[in-house]
Amino acid sequence: MNSSSCQHWENLLLSINRFLGISSAGNWIHSLWCLFLLLYIWAASIWKCIEFNLEMPTIEKILYLMEFPGNMSTVAFLVYHAVVNYSCAQKVEFQIHGLIRGLESKAIRNIYKKHDKRTLHLMVVTIVFHGVCALVDIVTNDYEFWSTWLSNSVYNLPALMLSLGLLQYALPVHLLWLLLDQMRRNLEKLKLRQRPAEEITKLDARYESAFAALVDAGGAAALLIEEMRSTCNLIGLLHKQLLSKFGPFLLLNFVNSLVSFCVELYLVFNFFENPLWDESMLLIYRLLWLIMHGGRIWFILAVNEQILEEKCNLCQLLNELEVCSSRLQVTINRFLLQLQTSLDQPLEACGVVTLDTLSLGGFIGVLMAIVIFLIQIGLGNKSLMGVALNRSSWLYV
Numbered sequence: 001m002n003s004s005s006c007q008h009w010e011n012l013l014l015s016i017n018r019f020l021g022i023s024s025a026g027n028w029i030h031s032l033w034c035l036f037l038l039l040y041i042w043a044a045s046i047w048k049c050i051e052f053n054l055e056m057p058t059i060e061k062i063l064y065l066m067e068f069p070g071n072m073s074t075v076a077f078l079v080y081h082a083v084v085n086y087s088c089a090q091k092v093e094f095q096i097h098g099l100i101r102g103l104e105s106k107a108i109r110n111i112y113k114k115h116d117k118r119t120l121h122l123m124v125v126t127i128v129f130h131g132v133c134a135l136v137d138i139v140t141n142d143y144e145f146w147s148t149w150l151s152n153s154v155y156n157l158p159a160l161m162l163s164l165g166l167l168q169y170a171l172p173v174h175l176l177w178l179l180l181d182q183m184r185r186n187l188e189k190l191k192l193r194q195r196p197a198e199e200i201t202k203l204d205a206r207y208e209s210a211f212a213a214l215v216d217a218g219g220a221a222a223l224l225i226e227e228m229r230s231t232c233n234l235i236g237l238l239h240k241q242l243l244s245k246f247g248p249f250l251l252l253n254f255v256n257s258l259v260s261f262c263v264e265l266y267l268v269f270n271f272f273e274n275p276l277w278d279e280s281m282l283l284i285y286r287l288l289w290l291i292m293h294g295g296r297i298w299f300i301l302a303v304n305e306q307i308l309e310e311k312c313n314l315c316q317l318l319n320e321l322e323v324c325s326s327r328l329q330v331t332i333n334r335f336l337l338q339l340q341t342s343l344d345q346p347l348e349a350c351g352v353v354t355l356d357t358l359s360l361g362g363f364i365g366v367l368m369a370i371v372i373f374l375i376q377i378g379l380g381n382k383s384l385m386g387v388a389l390n391r392s393s394w395l396y397v
Helices: 008-019 028-051 058-065 067-084 086-101 105-140 145-194 205-214 217-273 277-302 305-320 326-344 357-381 385-389
Strands: none
Touching: 008 105, 008 145, 028 067, 028 145, 058 067, 058 217, 058 357, 067 086, 067 145, 067 217, 086 105, 086 145, 086 217, 105 145, 105 277, 145 217, 145 277, 145 305, 217 277, 217 305, 217 326, 217 357, 277 357, 305 326
């Protein structure tokens, strides 16, 4: 079966990524286009930093401006990954589709159908969200063309590229999850074949089939589980390859979003402390930015959870299988040991950030500490000395 016939939306997403320079077409002309987009974003970001003239404390200004070099570095990594690692990315993609093509035709159709639906959902949500951000940016800048163009160049264009870059990691991981999900379905079918229904008598042909599956006649069940074990091992290797390629990007994106989220949360706090409702569009813009950075943090931590949950489900089903032959027992034990080993090794981006939502509480603590630190600085700048100087009865030594 031709996989491309079932992946309309993934092909559209690939075209969008190539236009934005974060996915390569494999030729030098497109590589020059990627380099041009990177230099354009860098030049616009540097110009924005030079022209930044808002009055704010130095530490707050540093944290606020950190988003620009963060965007520059993460976009540079995306472009580098697209141009230099094009062949490696293609190799991983071919291996994943090779595993899928080894399944039954019905299973192949179901996997590509689910994957196409997932791709469409993520692509629409991402593009619509950033479209709303661009629209709010236009209104905030009072429809001034050059101000809006510069603002979108340094904010919304890199933000869209980074969000679509996350999808380049998340969608292959989703395909790997669908493969594990198909394994789980096959194990459930094997489990049902081992247990005949209560209404089936010993004279029924289905009873003989169930009995043969129970004692593993001919080693069919052992062979099936051994093939699953080999496929699961290959899935784990492909997952690690994806993580090794995208690990620096995920780490940079995570740190950049964490700092930006803290700063935007502090600025929203300042707005409600002294509300200026004439600037309500700016407030909406900041709230959208909070949603974007908070969503990225959660997405980076949660993107691998489905694979971990599916491996846990496989362990449970393997333990529930009836075992009446030593060969089947050895095969199941090997598979369980392999799954348990992979579960005991947490996925980490560059060995720094554990990609698991269980660690979200610690990051929320770090976030609150930074926000409280900024609030304390803001309160310290509002000196009481000005109030005290207006009271002539106060004495100062």
